[in-house]
Amino acid sequence: MQNYPIGTPGEPWGEEEKAQWKARQNAKRSYQEEVLKKLFKIIPEGFDLKQYGALPYDTARYPLYAVIPKSFDANKPSALVTGGVHGYETSGVQGALQFIETKLSQYAEQLNIVVVPCVSPWGYETINRWNPLALDPNRSFYKDSPAPESAQLMKLVSDLALPLTLHIDLHETTDTDNSEFRPALAARDGVTHDNWNIPDGFYTVANTPSPQIEFQKAVIEAVKKVTHIAPADENGKIIGADVVSEGVICYDKKALYLCGGMTDAKYVTTTEVYPDSDNATPKNCNDAQVAAICAALDYVK
Template identity: 55%
Template sequence: MHAQTFPAIGTPGQPWGDTEIAQWRALQARKRSYADEVLTRIDALREHFDVARYGEVDCGADGRYTLFSLRSRGWDAALPVAVVTGGVHGYETSGVHGALQFAERHAAGYAGRANVLIAPCVSPWAYERIHRWNAQALDPNRNFHAASLAAESAALWALLHSLGDRVLVHIDLHETTDSDETEFRPALAARDGKPFEPGTIPDGFYLCADSARPEPAFQQAINAEVAKVTHIAPADPDGTIIGSPVVAPGVIEYDCRALGLCAGITDARFVTTTEVYPDSPRANPQQCNDAQAAAVRAALDFALAHR
């Protein structure tokens, strides 16, 4: 059982309005630097990638955040496209740094085989505040659709749709943390005026496949590679992970497009969402980054071999 740490905001049973959102936002303090921890690494990659600004998020008194992508140098329209996204939820640290680690250490190995596009930190305001939501108390990963009110989601939606039908594979890097149960799920219940229903946090790595494009062998290939780095999450006694039925070891499914998830943006044949567990006593931050990078490599290798 994880102790709840989310402060009481609003009236139980009533959804938040502007007053409650303002009260919540006033509690969100900057804890780390997007410029120092992310942009410096992106800048260091300019020799090897085309670095492009694909959007800007205006967070009022908290400033403006420019969104950047890394694109393969010498982009070839005849090649398939591989998309890697991280930091859709800003608090999920290895999503950001795993994407950057892949760019630094492995992306060059796909030159001439695929065009690689990496958006390593989709939600920089949330990255700095180690939070799931954006500055408007919206979850970016429930807001990837054409009329999105989440600026981070709208910018990435436009970027990926500009790629047309050439996207072969999209891997979106996430974490499931103890704070999901202590802070973010209670906050969601309070925001929406619903009762909080306690859940469980899986101990280990798992994948969320798209139920519309499950590609079981693809998911299994990723887990097999990640298992060399960290452990795969077992199912709960009821055969679920985070309440969803386990369809294969370490794999559950969501309807990504219907839920407005990042993995549902494109029509790529091969899509998945990684979930690393950084709070496990059997893992450390570098191991989590290694697991994310391993997942990306396995995803690209499988997709290119089976296209």
């Protein structure tokens, strides 16, 4: 893998290198225009828009919002939908917004549903996996997290005090994972990473201690109607992990401090859409995220 333009190979970054990295970042799109303006217009009847925090980098520019039921029914199962933990993964955010607009109200009778469409708005604007501190929010879901994106989402979920049945976290795997983000990670940590094959298609990441394979299969079957499922590579793996069912791999989400490990929900999955496929379009990617959410909700309702 090529040397990254910041830092000295083999030496972890200090504050100077992190500052150099941050100085290279700039906004390429607008959270206000592409997320908030949409969100304010699409809240269905029976739901409220709750501001649960704001990012300290610019509290006015980066308020954080969740869509929550006006009232919670303790007799219903509860579900959490999160998007944009990695801000650059566009369909996670836009798919969550599309779900809110087109499908959320259809499930309100059966479930308590909380949707957080954009956990990392700075990352959304700058098209980044990390936050400005060169931290990956999706490796930062632990007590006293230094990543405000993760810490504020965990506080929201804790304050809601919902016993969650389902958590679906919306992500993408992109070609830039190999061209930018893995090289940056290797440079930041002073280690070497090999490139991995970028899978062409949709897949899910189950939770290793409790993969709930039939649940994962239900999500995959629904998404098949919208887009193609990623095949295993020649070693029977996707992004270096064993394929345990068609289009399904496992990570230990709590051990890795992933967003999907922040709750004790029985049914947990991380979606992974591949927007760089020759067969993908932004609409197709958003539709795949919505199909995955709906299939997950149908399974637990």
